[in-house]
Amino acid sequence: MAMIDIEDRPSSLWRDAWRRLRRNRLAVAGLVIIAALVVVAVFGPWLSPYDFLSQNLDLRNQPPSAQHWLGTDDLGRDVMSRLIYGARTAFMVAVGVTVVAVLIGVVLGSIAGFYGGWFDRFVMWFTDITMSVPQLLLVVVINASLKQPISLWMEARYMETLNPIWRNSQIIDFVLVFGAMALITWPPYARLVRAQVLSVRRRPYVTAARAMGLTNRLILTRYVLPNAMGPLIVAVSAGLGTAMVLESAFSFLGVGVTPPTPSWGNMISDGLRVWTNYPHLLAAPAAVLAVVTVAFNFLGDGLNDALNPKGQK
Amino acid sequence: MTLLEIKGLTIDIARDSGPARVVDGIDLSVTEGESLGIVGESGCGKSLTMMSLVGLLPNRIRATGGKALFGGRDLLKLSAKELRKVRGSEIGFIFQDPMTSLNPVIRVGDQIAEALVYQKGMTKAAAKAQAVELLALVGIPAPEERANAWPHELSGGMRQRVMIAMGLAGNPKMLIADEPTTALDVTIQAQIVDLVRELKDRLKMSVVWITHDLALIAGLADRIAVLYAGTVVEDAPVEAIFDRPTHPYTRALLGSLPTLAGAAMERLPSIPGTPPEPGRRPPGCPFAPRCGFVQPSCSQSVPKLQAMPGDRRHKVACPVVLEGVA
Ligand SMILES: Nc1ncnc2c1ncn2[C@@H]1O[C@H](COP(=O)(O)OP(=O)(O)OP(=O)(O)O)[C@@H](O)[C@H]1O
Ligand SMILES: [Mg+2]
Numbered sequence: 041m042a043m044i045d046i047e048d049r050p051s052s053l054w055r056d057a058w059r060r061l062r063r064n065r066l067a068v069a070g071l072v073i074i075a076a077l078v079v080v081a082v083f084g085p086w087l088s089p090y091d092f093l094s095q096n097l098d099l100r101n102q103p104p105s106a107q108h109w110l111g112t113d114d115l116g117r118d119v120m121s122r123l124i125y126g127a128r129t130a131f132m133v134a135v136g137v138t139v140v141a142v143l144i145g146v147v148l149g150s151i152a153g154f155y156g157g158w159f160d161r162f163v164m165w166f167t168d169i170t171m172s173v174p175q176l177l178l179v180v181v182i183n184a185s186l187k188q189p190i191s192l193w194m195e196a197r198y199m200e201t202l203n204p205i206w207r208n209s210q211i212i213d214f215v216l217v218f219g220a221m222a223l224i225t226w227p228p229y230a231r232l233v234r235a236q237v238l239s240v241r242r243r244p245y246v247t248a249a250r251a252m253g254l255t256n257r258l259i260l261t262r263y264v265l266p267n268a269m270g271p272l273i274v275a276v277s278a279g280l281g282t283a284m285v286l287e288s289a290f291s292f293l294g295v296g297v298t299p300p301t302p303s304w305g306n307m308i309s310d311g312l313r314v315w316t317n318y319p320h321l322l323a324a325p326a327a328v329l330a331v332v333t334v335a336f337n338f339l340g341d342g343l344n345d346a347l348n349p350k351g352q353k
Numbered sequence: 354m355t356l357l358e359i360k361g362l363t364i365d366i367a368r369d370s371g372p373a374r375v376v377d378g379i380d381l382s383v384t385e386g387e388s389l390g391i392v393g394e395s396g397c398g399k400s401l402t403m404m405s406l407v408g409l410l411p412n413r414i415r416a417t418g419g420k421a422l423f424g425g426r427d428l429l430k431l432s433a434k435e436l437r438k439v440r441g442s443e444i445g446f447i448f449q450d451p452m453t454s455l456n457p458v459i460r461v462g463d464q465i466a467e468a469l470v471y472q473k474g475m476t477k478a479a480a481k482a483q484a485v486e487l488l489a490l491v492g493i494p495a496p497e498e499r500a501n502a503w504p505h506e507l508s509g510g511m512r513q514r515v516m517i518a519m520g521l522a523g524n525p526k527m528l529i530a531d532e533p534t535t536a537l538d539v540t541i542q543a544q545i546v547d548l549v550r551e552l553k554d555r556l557k558m559s560v561v562w563i564t565h566d567l568a569l570i571a572g573l574a575d576r577i578a579v580l581y582a583g584t585v586v587e588d589a590p591v592e593a594i595f596d597r598p599t600h601p602y603t604r605a606l607l608g609s610l611p612t613l614a615g616a617a618m619e620r621l622p623s624i625p626g627t628p629p630e631p632g633r634r635p636p637g638c639p640f641a642p643r644c645g646f647v648q649p650s651c652s653q654s655v656p657k658l659q660a661m662p663g664d665r666r667h668k669v670a671c672p673v674v675l676e677g678v679a
Contacts, residue, residue, distance in 0.1 A: 244454040249421035250409055252468040252519060253450075262467065266458045 059344040066232055067342020073335035080124055081131035085247065088121035104320060113310065119324055122302040129303045130332070131166025133217060134283040140222035141283075150268070152230070153237030153302045154260050163234070169226035175224045176251060176293070177284075182220040187212065213297050221286055225279065232275055236268035243267070274344045281336025305331045356527060356559050357383040357406075362419035362429075364401050364583070366631055371631025376583040377639075378401055378419070380658060381422070383527065388553055388560035390574030390591070392606070394628055398583040399563045403529050405429070407444055408436035424526070441472050445520035450530040451512035455504035461515045462488070462500025465522050487518040492548055510541040517548065527559040528552075534569065539607050546573050567606060571595065576666075578604045582628045582639035585658060589667040599661065599669045601644045630679045631656075638671070648673050 061067050080087060080339055100112060113119055152163035158228045198206035205211070240246065240263050248264045284304075290296030291305025299306055311322030364376035376398040383389050393398050405416040406428050421428040426478045427437065440446075448454045456464055465484035467669040469475045475483065481500070488496035491514040504512060512535060520528055530549065532540035550573050553560045562570050567678065570577070577594045579602065587600040605624045626643035629635060635642055637652035644651070659675060661667040669675060 187524070244448055244450050245408065245456045248446070248448055248454045248516070248519070249456070251440055251446035253437050253439070253472055254468060254524065255437070255471065258467070258471060260460065263456050267456070 049267045057343075057346040061342050064244075064342040066313075066338040066344065067346070070335040070338030071340065073331060074339060077127055077131060077332055077335075078268075081128045084124045084128045088124040089118060091121065103318075113321055118191070119307075119321065122307060123304070123324060123328055124305060126302040126304045128305060129297055129301060130284045130287060130329075132214065133221070133287040133297070136214065136218045137221040137225060137283045137287075138276060139204045139309040140218060140228050141226040141279070144222065146233050146265070146272070149230035149233030150225075150237050150260060150265055154241055154256070154264060160234075163230060167230050171226065173224070176290075176295075178224055179217075179220040180291055180295050182223070183216060190216070209298070212302055213301065215288065217290065217296055221283060221290075225283065225286070229272070229279070232271055233268060236271060239266055240264050240268045255342060270347045271342050274340055274347060277336060277343055278340035278350035281333050281340070284336070285329070285333055354385050355382050355476065356385045356387075356424065357381070357561075358422045359402070359406075359422075360420045362402065362421060363417050364398065364405055365415055365417045367413040368632070371632075372417070373630075374634070375414075375631040376405075376582065377586055377634065377655075379580075379583065380556070381578055381585060381588070383559050383561060385526070386553075386557055386559060387575050388550075388562065388573055390567075390570040390577040391561060391563045391580060392565065392570075392577060393580030395565070396631075397580045397628060398578055400531055400621075402580075403531060403563065405562065406529075407440045407446075409440075410434060441468060441525065441670055442523035443525050444528070445517050445523060445525035445528045447513070447530045447533045450534065450536050451509055451516050451533075454516055455512055457504055460501055460503055460513045461507065461676050462502075463516070464504075465500075465519050467642065468519060468522050471505070484522075485520075487522060488515070490521070490552070491515070491518045493518075493676075509537050510544065511547055513537060513541075514548070517545075517552070521552065521556070524556075525558060527561065531561075531562045531563045532565065535565070542569060549573065567594075576600065580605070582634060583631075584639060584655070584670065585668075586640065586670045587668065588658060589664075589669075593667045595662065595668070599667070600640075601646045601674065602640050605645075646671075646673055 063072075113122070148163045148166075152160040191209075194206045194212065198204075237260075246259060246263050249259045254263075287296055287303065288305030288308065291303040292309040294306075294309070296305055297303040307325035308322060308329070311318070311325060315322040358553050359381040361380055362376055362379045363374060365372040365374050378519070379398075379402055381389070381391075381402075388594075391397055391402075394428065399412065401410065404410050404539065405424070406421050406612075408428075408431070410416065416429050423439070423443070428436070454532035457462065459467070459634060462481060462484045463619075465487055466477065466480035469483055470477060473480075484559070485496045485500050488499055493499050493511060493514050499507070499511070504515075507515065516533070528549070534545050537545065546569060549560060550561070552558075560573070562573060564570050569575070571591060571594075574591050576588070578585050579594070579600065581602050586596070587594070587603045589599075590595075595607070598607045602624075624643055629639055637653060637654055638656050641647050641651040656670040656672055658668040658670045659672075662676070
């Protein structure tokens with residue numbers, strides 16, 4: 041490799057990747073859509089024209105109009121406002137689930153890969169077991185078995201403290217949905233991180249770090265993990281999309297976010313019942329879900345190419 | 354005074370078919386302030402011997418016998434934790450490939466400073482200042498600026514200097530350099546050799562320099578040990594090696610040294626045949642199958658290092674030539 045100009049300061053590894061990503065139109069499109077989703081999710085309450093819960097029984101199942109751009113649903117609620125709030129649900133679930141799953145994956149995968157031995161065998165066994173459990177079944181079981189006790193426990197806390205936060209049923213929803221989904225989505229992250237760590241820990245700079253007498257913990261956190269992260273970034277981008285679809289799928293099947301909290305999944309589920317008469321009630325959430333999922337995949341592919349320029353087809 | 358004394362070191366690789374011996378009873382010593390060159394063909398066990406001293410052998414490879422006394426303690430008997438304290442602070446290392454021996458995501462100054470924080474419990478600020486001093490010590494121009502550079506912004510020679518600074522950070526009594534110039538241009542190789550010689554004198558440390566290139570270290574080493582298939586076959590002061598090479602293997606090595614000054618040798622000159630695979634050494638002298646002076650007695654017992662008549666410091670493991678001299 042030729043000597044690179046010293047003025048070329050900030051880590052140009054990442055800058056190069058960013059330059060390559062920017063040249064990829066699909067990835068940029070994906071990034072723009074995801075950015076829009078984030079804005080909508082964060083500022084939803086200020087952007088939406090109506091309250092997502094307010095019903096207007098005189099205006100049920102309205103087709104799109106000047107007042108209600110995407111029409112209203114069977115309780116006269118504004119579809120657009122519900123979609124916007126649904127973005128918030130989807131975003132929170134996707135980020136929450138992915139953060140928890142990635143944390144579990146990174147901790148288990150890196151320790152397993154770095155130290156090996158019995159812990160490695162245990163983690164590999166554990167990922168195999170987890171991956172062999174049918175996802176839907178696990179979520180249904182967790183929902184069915186934990187929802188009741190958690191609700192009771194929260195009600196008891198409410199009685200003790202009279203703090204209304206304990207009566208917020210959304211919290212139970214999110215904790216259960218997050219929890220259940222994180223518990224089924226961490227194994228691929230753990231495997232990926234383990235494989236990366238196994239290869240990075242053989243690199244000469246890791247041997248050099250050992251030869252300097254650095255502790256294992258320092259070597260793992262400063263030398264191995266940061267250099268093992270590239271593929272994880274790609275996986276996280278794709279994983280966020282998958283988590284959104286998963287949330288929608290569970291809500292669609294009635295084991296995800298409980299109504300009236302809007303989720304694209306339960307909106308699709310509601311729309312499906314009446315789509316022959318009111319196709320917009322199905323079309324709007326389905327289209328949004330499809331576009332966002334595709335956006336994550338475009339970004340994931342783009343990141344993959346940008347971070348592994350040699351692997352380009 | 355003797356700083357390091359290796360006696361009868363054996364190293365085995367655990368294979369599915371049983372252990373295979375790669376290092377077979379090495380005796381070596383390094384005195385304080387001395388520089389020892391270790392030469393030998395690829396795979397003869399040079400790196401493993403040095404790595405075994407500080408507990409850095411790869412998985413499934415173990416030092417199974419012998420002693421390695423360093424400052425009075427047997428390094429082979431220390432716990433993992435004690436060995437970690439020896440690494441860097443008592444024995445520093447420089448490795449072959451400066452391009453990949455630096456962590457790409459840490460600025461070079463911080464990489465040195467981090468080691469100082471952990472080796473010596475320095476504060477961050479003090480460690481940073483010391484890192485800049487070390488960069489200056491190894492001849493890096495504008496060290497304050499370069500301390501903020503990322504590894505990929507430096508040339509190979511500069512990176513090797515950074516590696517040397519890291520090797521010196523803990524102020525070790527001994528620096529082990531494992532083929533540190535193999536990956537560099539010829540002109541830079543010479544600069545690195547000069548730098549290490551100068552640092553050795555200035556810091557009064559011992560240096561062990563592993564290489565394929567006898568010519569390169571002629572000016573650096575006080576003494577040279579020639580390794581063959583995991584054994585020391587000749588160990589002598591550097592002048593004696595060049596003026597009176599005695600072991601047939603050393604002679605073969607020197608016989609084909611390039612005479613043209615500056616001609617680079619990546620690998621040792623070729624000698625017909627190949628060294629034995631680990632675990633498949635012939636009975637007796639391991640060099641016998643390739644040796645031009647071979648006698649029937651050579652395959653009877655493994656020759657021991659013996660002093661030459663008239664020169665106690667010149668040791669050879671070949672009874673055949675020793676008899677011829679006597
Ligand atoms: N990680 C490993 N696993 C299995 N065998 C190994 C490993 N490392 C080294 N060996 C074997 O041990 C022997 C000695 O290796 P060593 O690295 O000490 O050689 P060397 O003299 O340093 O060679 P070179 O000049 O190529 O660096 C070689 O035959 C090699 O095949
Ligand atoms: Mg080697």
